[in-house]
Amino acid sequence: LSKKPRVVVCRDLGPDVMPLLRERNDIELVEWGKDNQAPPRDWLLQNVRGAAGLLIVFSEKIDAEVLEAAGPSLKVVSTMSVGYEHVQISDLAKYGVKLGYTPDVLTDAVADICVMLALMASRNAGESMSLVKQSKWPTWSPFVMCGPQTGTVNSPLSTIQRPSRTAGFLGFGRIAQATLSRLIPFGITDCIYTSNPSSSTSSSSSSSKSSRDTQILSSHSPRLRSLKSVSLDELARQSDILFILAPGGPKTYHVVNEEFLKKMQKHAVLVNGARGTLVDSDALAKALREKWIWGAGLDVVEGEPDIKEDHPLVKEPRCNVLPHIGSASFETRIQMATLAVRNVLAGVLGEEMPAELDLKANM
Ligand code: 8YV
Known part of the structure; x- marks a missing residue:
């Protein structure tokens, strides 16, 4: 008698997506079940034992301890996120466990929020709204309450000095x-x-990049x-709006630091739509x-979600902070959850996963 593969799911994925797991009779489903909080580490370590698949979000850290607790039955970790710095890739490769993630489906939602944060930061939205709320x-x-205009100033007046605008990107992916x-x-x-802040002191370009x-x-x-x-130095000096959209993890830790920020222009705004760890708060x-x-728009802050009103960035009037809602549209979250479920099911059943990360290429 062969046992059904066990799938451990660390979040309630909602009424549109949970049936994709609950209605299957070829798996054994273990649910943490509370949608508004992360499972404690102990719960994860206990329940992963003997599991074939694990569905997580970015707050679950996956390392050798979890993989050791799971034992040889574990075939796949599926994260409902495009970022994967919470997963120790080299450990996964060592234990022969696959990783599913959710690229593409959240690109539009996160890009929308980045534009919103750029506008909010330029035009003092956070500070303005807080004045109204305080009567x-x-x-x-x-x-x-004026701030610098985001795009080109369409004016023939010679007193307007900056007719064009440069957007800078730290990370230039989807x-x-x-x-x-x-x-x-x-x-x-x-x-x-x-593109690659960790290795950048000079501008690098490959032929495939230039054709893109x-x-x-x-x-x-x-x-x-x-x-x-361009180099990091040029990026800091020339960006009117700087978007941080590179992966987190040790390679990009605090790449935006005091030295970098000092090079930026006084009217520039900085938007972080990636991970808090890239910026020294x-x-x-x-x-x-x-x-x-001039200002900042942050969807992520190092140390989240434990960010309180006395945090140095929250206290800054020109810092517009959102609680990591870049991908938080109903449509996008349903797509991310569906893709994460498809990844975990394919992984445990030995089928081709719709979005499997190439571990070797990302070590
Ligand atoms: C998610 C994100 O909300 O996909 C990512 O990497 O940062 C967000 O879109 C979060 O990661 C949920 O796991």
Whole structure:
């Protein structure tokens, strides 16, 4: 008598997606079941024992301890996220466990939030809304609550000094490219990026990258005038709006630090739609306090979700902080959950997974 493969699911994925698991009679399902909190580590370590599949989100850390607790039955870890720095890739490879993730389905939702954060940060949305909530609606005057315009200033007046705008991207993958597409109608004319911040002291370009860039440029022609790969130093100095959209993990830890922020322009805004660990929070708070840059829009903060009102970034009026809701549209979350379920089922049943990460290429 062969036992059914056990699948452990660390979140309630909602009424649209849970039936895809609950209605199957070829698996044994173990659910944590509470949708608004993460399972304690102990629960995970106990329940993973003898499991064939594990469905997690980014707050579950998967390392040798979990894989050891699971034993040889574990075939697949499926994360409902595009990021995977919470999973020790080298351990997974060592134990012969596959990793499923959820690329593509969240690209549009996250790009939308990045544009929203850029606008919020430029135009002081957080500070303005908090004034209204405190019954401090400001008296109108020509420059009260003004901020730098996001796109090109369409004006013949010579007093306006900055007719074009450069968007900078730290990381230039799917989400960054989708963000750029959304910015072009706002009048962003130039784009620079650093693909691989961890190895970047000079600009690097490979032939495949430049053909991709030629394609991007021509698809946005004639409004996008230039697109180029630059060093971190140039990225800091030249970006009017800087988007952080690179993977988290040790290789990109605090790449945006005091040295980087000091090089930025005073009117620049910084948006982080990736992981909090890329930014040194104390350095960013200092940069905002001392007005090295104009403002920031953050969907992620190092140490989340334990971020309180006295956090140095939350306290900064020009820092617009969201609680990691980049992919939080109903449609996107249903797609992410569905893909995560398909990955875990395919993994335990020995079928081809719809989105399997190439572990070797990502070690
Ligand atoms: C998710 C994310 O909400 O996909 C990611 O990497 O950061 C978010 O879209 C989160 O990771 C849930 O696991």
